[in-house]
Amino acid sequence: MNVRLLLQTLRWNRVRLLVVLVAAFGWGLLIPIIYSQFADAFRELVDSGIIPRNLMNFGSGSLFTLPGAITLGLQHPLAIAFLGLFAIGSTTTSIAGERERGTLEVLLARPISRTSLYLTLAVAALILVALVLLALLGGQVVGIAVQGLTDELDLAAMPLVVVNGLLLWSAFAAFGLGASATFDRLAPALGLSLAYLLVNYFLEILGSLWTDVAWSQEYSLFHHFQPGEILQGNADPIDFLILGLAAAIPLVYALVVFPRRALAAPA
């Protein structure tokens, strides 16, 4: 790994990281407040039949329990956008983007091996995703404390939620980096990675809202991110294993393929 490259990569992301961290913390803070202030109102709406009950189970979450609300907050499209910006946006632009711009030439003219370059970018992506995840969860923890809801959760299990979330987003980041290392242009790398994220998200949401196709959730990586279950003491090691494998496979693939690729002159 190259420390100078790592620091520069983080430096290049600092402004958008700061904006996303503030937004993610704010969003995290809102979730316990929404749960505390509006859960009963939503329950009445559901009981009255105006809103279908399944809509309250978006993702694997639920607005009617605090662990469920936390899951909902982390699987909400806003949270996906915050995390996806770095897990997909930054990773796909890192190699394919530099290749398309022509700057990869100048970078690889330095004494940096492609393996080192790839691992440095993977570590940078992991740090960025971890910071956003911590901002989201930090906001939620502060919100829980402010609303006086700490007795509804086992906050000691929070580090496991962080690991679970980090594995999920590492899987997407590794896929993004793998795609970035495979293509010479940004568009196919970004398109493929976004499609991977959206298909996974779609399968999870579809199964949660439509009980007839609940089986589709099993095929989504999002379904193996279960903060609510973990916070209730029901962590499943299989979820961690599946997400770990989903992160490792594209990582190993790119480590094998990228150093062997012919990098012809940019068009």
Add this chain to the structure above:
Amino acid sequence: MQSDSLPPAIRTDRLTKHYGAVRALEELTLDVPHGEIFGFLGPNGAGKSTMIRTLLGFLHPTSGSGQVLGLDIVADSVAIRRRTGYLPGGIALYDSLSGEAALDYLCDLQGAEPVRREELCQRLQMPVSVLRRKVRDYSRGMRQKIGIIQALQHDPELAILDEPTEGLDPLMQQAFYRLMEDLRRAGRTIFFSSHILSEVERICDRVAIIRAGHLMTLQDVDELLARRRRHIQLRWRGTAPDLTGVPGLADLKVEGDRISATLLGEVAPFVRAIASPALVDLTIEPARLEDAFMEYYADEEAAEAVRP
């Protein structure tokens, strides 16, 4: 110049690179000794950039081998890049950085001190005020100058420059040529690709001409020029002399008092033949590399035309 104890700065042995059916380099064998400015000449698409990228480890050879500074181009590419400076053709830089920040960043990644930067900036007229502007605001020439500076700022043993004068104005081209000559005097090796024949002729010690991935010739520039035909024109008072027996003289035309011809090889026999008070005017146009280059290409095209 070359030290006997050192391996050549660049050595390739039957180096071949194919992209599927496309034969970008075909069994290219050459040596570039230390302290030489070596011109690598060919039109666009001839395989110049492929050769450079293979030497630096961006491309892996299909067959054959190569060493740069005594290191294997496949196994030791990181070590090679530590000791070289590279200017890619049509260089792209980080637009969001200032010129100075881009140079700092790249030098930092190189892991070497920018010992030559100040001198290079001065010679290529890149004052601090320009270096502090964002790269996105630079003209093409300025970007090229930053490219040259980033390749040479750490004073590498070997500089590999892909079409380095692209985008430079004539004044800066002259400054660049003087810079190359100074680097040669300092014992550095320059591998220089170009399709501008006049600059190769001016600064290179030796030149390789490549076409469609094949090495056409590898020679001293002086030797190559000595083998070329000079264009001769002379004016004569009275009856024109009989020059038909002069060795190397061809294309002889007599029109009134004017004689034109081409001369290959030594000039002395020709000068002896025309030494007369009747000679009014004489012009010998020096042999140009461009002619040599065109001849090689014409020969090859003719050879291809008769191939079954």
